[in-house]
Amino acid sequence: MNKQEFLNQLRLGLRGLPQEDIEERINFYSEMIDDRIEEGLSEAEAVKEIGPVGDVVSQILSDTPLRKIVKEKIKPKSPINPWIVVALILGSPLWFPLLIAVIAIVLSAYIVVWSVIISFWAVFVTLVASWLGVIVSAVYSLISGRILAALAMIAIALLSAGAAIIMFFVCLGATRGVIWVTKKIVVGFKHMLIGKETV
């Protein structure tokens, strides 16, 4: 890929950001490529050293606050037609509840996901609690001389301890998974706002 192709694809990937931000990024990468060429690299090598355009775009998007992208997205391209404002106001009894419903659905989906995580952790806490409880009763049985009962209790305690340890890693994995997915969704949402991903 030559420099111009790289910059064109970068511009395509970044459309949706404020115009001045795009220009600044383009100039920055253009300078970086030129400096490498000056160093003796061929144009293709210089572009290759910068890395795949898709990666560059993704990193820029994750560095750009979501607020900035949304602000650019809702900025009117042309002066607002007063009739649209009137229609929006007249239509508000219709779209406003719909908007609230959509937000509520998204929010509840997120809460449901976290509820699963919380219930996982609750199982873990229960296992730990039952382990502690059984230990206490094992000691009690031992003191009151019921050796057989005490042995049974210790066996149960070992089982719940084992289950608790496994559960702990399951919980940890699930929590990390949800955080990872959330990050992916936010980056995906940014891509969606900006338009199609670069080729």
Add this chain to the structure above:
Amino acid sequence: MDIQLKRGLLDVSVLAAIKDGESYGYKIIKDMKPYLELSESTLYTILKRLETAGMLTVRTAEHDGRLRKYYHITDSGLRRIEEFKEDWKEIVSIYRFVVKEEENE
């Protein structure tokens, strides 16, 4: 590494790269290469952050028929490096304490 700590370290490294005279993007990356690999996007973000914080100034000058941006450290940037050195002494002494605790275990 803790992300906040890493961000702070990168900021100071870039300041150190321009401490002895103004420099430009590719030269900063090259000068830092023996010590740490820095991607273009990361450098851009750091330079922007340092500029906003007033720790460096930017000027655009013509070079070989094209434009190039030069970054110049400010007094506040120099102070940041000194602060970092002081902070680091404290961190080293905390590190020694942590290691000592482990050895005694």
